[in-house]
Amino acid sequence: MATETTGEKSGLVFHPMDQFIVEPLFGNGPVTWYTPTNVTLWMGLAVVGVILLLVMGTRRRAIVPSRTQSVAELAYGFIHKMVEDVAGKDALVFFPYIMTLFMFIVFANFLGLVPTAFTTTSHFAVTIILALAVFLTVTIVGFVKHGMKFLGLFWVDSAPLALRPILAVIELISYFVRPVSHSIRLAGNLMAGHAVIKVFAGFAALALVSPLSVLAVTAMYGLEVLVSFIQAYVFTILTCVYLKDALHPSH
């Protein structure tokens, strides 16, 4: 990552976007869809982390919970309450899916904060798949539950008749733009945060500003810990909102 090319025109010791380069784990061959890359590795680690937390947390269930069990129970209760409050009681069928999404994103975000780690959720290719899966699920659920009446989501009954076609166009656009904003919010926030940390780290090469730069990196890191959790939370809560729209399409 930190290749010493001080003669570069950018003036930084390393490029702040270098941390997002996808590289094959073994050898230097071309990256195709089946190549194990650092993305594969860190995604796998996130999945292993989720499994470890939830399996170890529920292995030895005690009345007075151990630390691992408390964390697992806290996460479970947090998402369960969120689904119930935001999407309604009948959305609890989808609780396992939403819990999976939240745990995966939270673990991928936090693992990305480990120094020299690769942040998988900073790639649009990763988050767009998560968002498209949510989008397809919601659309299919809406049509299965309500049939053609689901299209009433775009035909606002409470508006004046003359306004309805215009509103329908706006609603249609906002519906199809959902996966875009849903995915880019997560990836953009993480990518920007990690790039900013790297930019500040690059200034540490100048002896005069290096104490300031270390301070800035520390502060940004603290902010990033917060952002990692909040973005996972926002992604999950928006999934719940979209699910509510599909289950109860009336405005």
Next chain:
Amino acid sequence: MEGQLAHIGAGIAGLGTGIAALGVGNVAGNFLAGALRNPSAAAGQTATLFIGIAFAEALGIFSFLVALLLMFAV
């Protein structure tokens, strides 16, 4: 020349994210003002706060997207 113009355009599009920050700050500030008036009702509205922030931020994300497209796709 055209590539440089695209970079200038990306910079201008980046301004949009800053303007979206105004919207997000507006949402959060109004929430805080309401929460300080009636703290007992605030805890139940944090989900609404985050949904509001997410929707306000969505439009800033589009300008970020435009900037990205100008940087890498045009």
